[in-house]
Amino acid sequence: MTVTEVPAEGLTISGAAELSGLSVDTLRYYEKEGLSLHRPERSASGQRRYTEDDVRWLGTLVMLRRTGMPIRDIRRFVELYRVDGSEPERMAILEAHREHVLEELNEVQTHLAAINRKIDHYKKLVNG
Amino acid sequence: MTVTEVPAEGLTISGAAELSGLSVDTLRYYEKEGLSLHRPERSASGQRRYTEDDVRWLGTLVMLRRTGMPIRDIRRFVELYRVDGSEPERMAILEAHREHVLEELNEVQTHLAAINRKIDHYKKLVNG
DNA sequence: ATTCACCCTGGAGTGCGCTCCAGGTCAAAT
DNA sequence: ATTTGACCTGGAGCGCACTCCAGGGTGAAT
Structure with missing residues (x-):
């Protein structure tokens, strides 16, 4: 169950869901809401593939959500990651x-x- | 702001709201949802009058809500107050x-x- | 007499955070 | 060849806890 269990090809969305404790639907919802650092890589057939870093970031999202930060505020926080300095x-x-x-x-x-x-x-x- | 500031005739709903930290709308909503021990007394013209006990009970509701108990569960709890033993x-x-x-x-x-x-x-x- | 502030009711509307669904694609297994 | 299962999208639906609104009453103050 540690983050280091992520294979080189990346995890499927259900794998990432299991590791993060979120549901598959919630992962897609968060992405839609602009909470992912980068939209995840896709496999040849268009399926999401999650890296170790992606899963770590999901951990951050869980941390913020479970301490009561609203989606809207998390979005502002994520947006700053795209701004240098x-x-x-x-x-x-x-x-x-x-x-x-x-x-x-x-x-x-x-x-x-x-x-x-x-x-x-x-x-x-x-x-x- | 202590509960003992309640006059003998009882508080108006806005007074009870102020003392409890809830909004007037929320007080009426809680009552509708069956969270009041007894529906409050009414004045001659039909307005709610809250006693000291009523306000204390509102404190209990706040305590339960603010620690995350859902309305539905509080209702079950209140209903037991009507059951002897x-x-x-x-x-x-x-x-x-x-x-x-x-x-x-x-x-x-x-x-x-x-x-x-x-x-x-x-x-x-x-x-x- | 009318203005004002408060109260009433029933019911509609809101914001949030998911959660579910229809209709479809794709790859591996039988 | 088809079945299976996991994935995709856009969008609808849901449960919760309020919050607001229309339409109306009451009573004190001007």
């Missing part, structure tokens, strides 16, 4: 996103504490 | 939800670590 902006986006994630985590943890209190309350009620 | 089931739902939240937190924290590594990488690239 945009590293500072890319970093800034990631830093802003990190702040956002930290706030989210904080809020969820606060609510989690409340959930725990509620559970304790029930525990006393049921067992006690 | 359902405390064990309610507790079980909360415990299952807590597990879910913990897994979520865990995953997000893992991705956060990856974001931090990416930021560090850029930092070296940009400053270093």
Whole structure:
């Protein structure tokens, strides 16, 4: 299941889906939405072939999505990859996103504490 | 802004919205979806009046929603409040939800670590 | 008396992120 | 030769959680 399992000819879309944890449909959807760094190579018959780098990039997409970054914002981020010297902006986006994630985590943890209190309350009620 | 600021006649929907951090539309929507413990009292002219308890319950709804519990599941939880002796089931739902939240937190924290590594990488690239 | 701010209802509309479908191509297996 | 299975495209459809709207009521203030 590591990224290094990618053969030289590249992975099919279902292979890339399995490695990335995304669905085949989602991979095509992300591509349509402009989230791929480069549109993937195609085989002679027009099928997508994913390289190791492609799969790594899918990992980045998963990381951003699963921490709540909207597709639209990821697109802006990807577009900067096509701009030379945009590293500072890319970093800034990631830093802003990190702040956002930290706030989210904080809020969820606060609510989690409340959930725990509620559970304790029930525990006393049921067992006690 | 504390819950104890609720007057004896009860709060208007906009007052309850402000205290709970939800929108007026969302309050009506939640009620329609069966998430209120009891449908709120009405004034002589048919307007909703929210008690201190109502507002506290809204806090519970916010807690569940903001930790990712779907409306549908919250409804099941609320329905148990109308069943006598359902405390064990309610507790079980909360415990299952807590597990879910913990897994979520865990995953997000893992991705956060990856974001931090990416930021560090850029930092070296940009400053270093 | 009318203006204003708020409230009501039922239902339509929205944005997001997929997910599914029809209709078709292609390559390998039987 | 045909069956099978995986792939392709463009576009429709879906579930969720709101959010907004039309059309109308109420009550206090000017």
